[in-house]
Amino acid sequence: MARIYAIGGGKGGSGKSFLAANFGALFARQGHNTVLVDLDLGGANLHSLLGLRQVKKGLNSYLNKSVSDLSAVAVPTEIPNLHLISSVDCSLEIGNLFYAQKVKIIHAIHRLPFDTVLIDLGAGSTYNVLDFFLSAHEGIFVFTPEPTSIQNTVQFIKAVYLRRVKQILKHYAFSNVVKELAGESEAGLVRSPLDIVDRVMIKDPDRGKLLEKELRKLAFKLVLNQYRKHIDETLGNKIEKVCNRHFYAGFQFLGNIAYDERVHNSVLAKTLFVNKYPYTPTSTDLKQVSEMMLKNAGKTPSAIGKYGEV
């Protein structure tokens, strides 16, 4: 079975697609048969980073049943071992995916005959994005060293966390607890996920323990992209610390990726940065982080979300 990594979080332009593409190339270089899945639905652009002008087939062919197997729409790239499943052929309204379609995609991704799957997600914290993120074996949050980006990513982390809390509560038929809690707050306003966990703990300690146990299984990774020299080098570690302190889930900071002006050039040239500029600090950072990702591979074999069991 393929090992699935989801890359998400952060505002637009924080480098999620850039990281996905370059990690993909590095994995492929290590001999892992890798496929990139562009799930930035409605804003697909991963093919361009990989130097593909037009992608004839993609996710849509699978959704409209012209092919029966998702792996049939994986197109090879210039890099050996690296494939792409694009969603550029989908309709402009694909952003609002139906629930059944979402589940179908998640299951299909889990069946892909590759060693490694990298999911590139879009910005925002809609249910689609959250569920795709939670369906992976490893979720990687990307942020850049700016308050706006950190705020955005932290909101995404909280949203993912809340989604998982709700999934667990539903799975163990705690939904009455949720309803009770929802009834207390003003209509439509969702409480902070930390609050919900606390409430469950106080109201029903046994279930609270179960919830805590389930949440402890979550293992997220953090990557700081566009790291510039004058910034506090422990920023990533500090965020890791705060996350570990204030969420029940486990967080691990994988490292900084140095900022490089030439990233822009590589995007314009439609070549991958690690191939165009292999001997730069940025490429070294990318290599280190990708090695960390592979090193951890054996440790958490089960997928994060409820879709993992399928």
Add this chain to the structure above:
Amino acid sequence: MERSENLNYYELLEIPVNASSFEVRQAYRSVLSIYEEDSMISDAFFTDEERNAILRRIEEAFSTLIDKSQRAAYNKELTAAGIIDASLLEKGKRKSKGPIPLFSLKKTGGQESLFARVKSLIEKKDFTEVSEEILSKNLISGKDLERLRKHVGIAVDEIFEVTRISMKVLTAIESDDVASLPQTFYLKNFLKAYAELFKLDSGKVIGGYLENIARLNNNR
């Protein structure tokens, strides 16, 4: 998730119970850099009320732990409640870690002290017996030099640190590795430095060593 109210002051600042006041101060600064108002991180995680509550708690922790009598009282409280073990306070009492001066002559690991160490070893140790025996021979091999060095108790990388003869050359000299030895002109100087370090007659050492090398070359 640990609510800051549930953590004791030591846990909050992430320091051992026997931390010195210097460590308390450092931990306080580092924790403040996360939670203070203009930190990039706390903005994203907390509302103003939450942050202020945490900050108040941090201030409380710091002001208690930095004051000797208040800290003693707090420790008593924790020990009585069974939260911390009294033995941790006593047994683990380390020498308080003060600030490290910028220019310390007592600094260990620096070149000065290593040089002094090697020198004093050579001064103190009486190795005339071994050196006389070596010098009395017509042929002096690298093994002899190595034997002498080991007898005095100096590691080869210490010789490198003191003489700055590269490790490659030093190992080549000591193992009579003819192929890796430098040219004779340089070799003589290296041997001279080596010999003088051990207070040997450098002329004799160079002569004996070169003759030995010549013999090895002929045998080949």
